[in-house]
Amino acid sequence: MRDTSVIVVGAGPAGLLLAGELRLGGADVIVLERLAEPVTESRASVLHARTMELFDQRGLLDELGTLPNLPMGHFGGLPLDLTADTRYPGQWKLLQTRTEALLERWATGLGARVRRGFEVTGLTEKSDCVEISGVEVSGTVVLRADYVVGCDGEQSTVRRLAGFDFPGEDAGRELIRADITGIEIPNRKFERHPRGLANAYRYPDGTTRLMMHEFGARPQGTEPTRQQLVDTWHRITGEDISGGAVVWLNAFDDTRRQVAQYRKGRVMLAGDAAHRQLPTGGQAINLALQDAMNLGWKLAAQVRGDVDLLDTYHEERHPVGAHVLANIAAQTQLLFSDQNIEPVRTVMAELMAMEPVRNHLAEMISGLGIRYGDVGSRIPPIPALRTGKGVLLGGDRAVAAPWADRVEFADELGFGSALIRPDGYIAWVGGTCGTLEAALRQWFGADRRTT
Template sequence: MDADVIVVGAGPTGLMLAGELRLGGAEVIVLDKLAEPTGQSRGLGFTARAMEVFDQRGILPRFGQGESLEVSPVGHFGGVQFDFTALEGAHFGARGIPQSQTEAVLAEWAAGLGADIRRGHEVLALADGFRDGDHAEITVGTPDGVRRMRAPFLVGCDGGKSTVRKLAGIDFPGTEATRAMFLADVTGVDLEPRYLGEALPNGMVMAAPLKEGVHRIIVCPHGAAARSADDTVTFEEVAKAWEHITGEDISGGGAEWVSFFSDATRQAAEYRRGRVLLAGDAAHIHLPAGGQGLSTGVQDAANLGWKLAAVVTGRAGDALLDTYHAERHPVGRRLLMNTRAQGMVFLGGDQAEPLRRILTELTGYDVVRRHLAGIVSHLDIRYDLGEDDGDSAHPLLGRRLPRLPLTGPDGATDTFRLLHAGRGVLLDLTGDAGLRAAAAPWSGRVDVVTATTSPADRDSVLAGLDAVLVRPDGHVAWTGSGGTDGLHTALTRWFGAPAEH
């Protein structure tokens, strides 16, 4: 075998996955067909939950500190603006961070952990046997010629046109594109910022400064026909569409690059087929809305990485990988639903005006703002943990544990800092010796941390709890109150069989 896992695609999803796999002790090779990153950035930020994922691994400061990491409490759903802070901890994510920067940060992090990133390597074929065999074998075009590579698992993180998905024969059902939209990084013109977009009679536009003399614009003209994936677009077309919508002439400027996108919506029928798995845009494509695509891919990687590492290193059984599709496919389905809904509201023209007005009225209610903020920020995600997740379960079960300040034997810390190493954490809030004894057979995989938190947090987020078992991705796998009932089952399910002393 060339590695424990071969990841195809060195975008944010693939690089995040590579780092997660290395934290879990797996040997990983990342292949990307491009000889060098393009430097182009379709995405310009990420959601609140993606920020938390980066924070859990201690890499959020690499994106900037203080004012250089711009976070806005005001966001939108389909262009209807409202304050996200109706949901505690929510905001409209980090803005103004080019995808090229995100990729650079994640590449440095993954490589620093030992990931082998190989550029100029294109997957050409996938051998039969990946469905029922013990490995996946691919044919790869490299700068030195064609070669074969083998690994127990192959993960396609290679975008919406995923070669891995096509070679594995995984269906990609959904809806075709109905319109074309443009984006460009324009130079030589002064533009008024339209950070959250502006719906006008002839379409929708967005504009945001990227750096001195460069503005990112998005232009969504009504009635623009869908384009073939092989089509190209010129700055002249973009400038004409901008003037048609805004009345502003930007044709005297230029562009560092131009591109187009669509509202095509598709989701892979399976996130795993035998020894092949999919993540990020290879598993789901949709209308861009609020940086959700990149952010969902990062969360796919955070969910998959520790599980796959545990399986390939022998710490857990293959059944753990089944929870990847079970947990992330519903998230992807909900992502497609919310982006389609936003497209109907934001880009529906005059026909959608009654819907926009009603939605605007509804955002006057706290419960609606909390609901919509949870959808767009991804803070509302709760995994169905099956038999352990009933109506009587604690509200935290299956949800991510938010950042909470803690005081432990070694001083002040917080719940995110405990996850930097990518291991499970059993948080003991009462100093119960029985918890430590019960978790001892998993000491090589789960850190037991005795700590206290503020009375306010104990009364709200951690209400009624003496202990919490947190998975490496930050989601709560077990909650305890006055004992260890169910802890052995949860530890075995998520971290493998207990080690023999």
């Protein structure tokens, strides 16, 4: 007997968005989260343009009000104008804690069950279901589902238990970040010194967020001490922060790995569980959320028995992830290498002053340049996408009528008739690639008249 159709492990951004998408598609879902309460520490703080569009297309921005906007981003620490053809150009400030709270309210409002204080420790794939075992206050619990998605972050237990290959490169550099009170130092962004790189930002409450890398510093395998923080900052900047009180301190590194397959039978991975990277340019959370948006409607269609699109999740998201990891690796070289990289930075800055280069990088960082297949570019958010169904823009509604339970109808947007997937990407454009009926069958399954 099944407890649910889908178990999502992890109530981070990817798991919560996925849970909401599954509910929109009519699939039962339980989210298992080991933490009893959401974390309060600050992590990601910006959403990029494509994520804003995806949130808008589900009506998720309405309750957030106007978010602070930063028109400029960076590539490897070099200023990058993120102007683009979108309603949401630039970066939008939204603390990850708020993003998660928003998504949890939305997903549970749609009927997702979030079970906190449940740590997944075992996974067995059977021919007709997946068994998940875990520990919660009541003791050991076993749950069964048709599918399991590991959204359990960079140390993913699901990835390990299901035996996913996770190739890539081990860390070569260690970075330190800390929140500290009681110091008065100037703000600075990607300030390069002969011995390292320094960031400082003072929040309105007086806490200063520091991030630093001393050129050549390799991962130690242990968390830094307060004294190491003070000494490292002094060696890089010459400033004395020994009088400050450390609120939060940790080390992170440039490990770069990506699973070879995003799907193994009935088990899938999304977000940091599928790829590990530095959060350079604020891309990590956006990549995680967009994995979830790509998978949600496909897995819901699978659960409903409409159509099997699950392999396209890997086919579409693995290349996107690989591309982002490559640009992060390039930025890591530009940011965290010593003075020998300066000539490359100079040439890169000259190239970025050219509009085609700027545009290419802006599309890459913002996620606006993502395409799936030959016709699969994005469309801007439209109200018809709020239900989580596909949308036929213009086109012959009589042909699509037998799919009306899975496809909404709306007017053309100015590029002819088109069939839009629930995640806001074009599946078919009239007159270019086969018939509308074939596209409806491919992406939404059989028509209801013949089943």
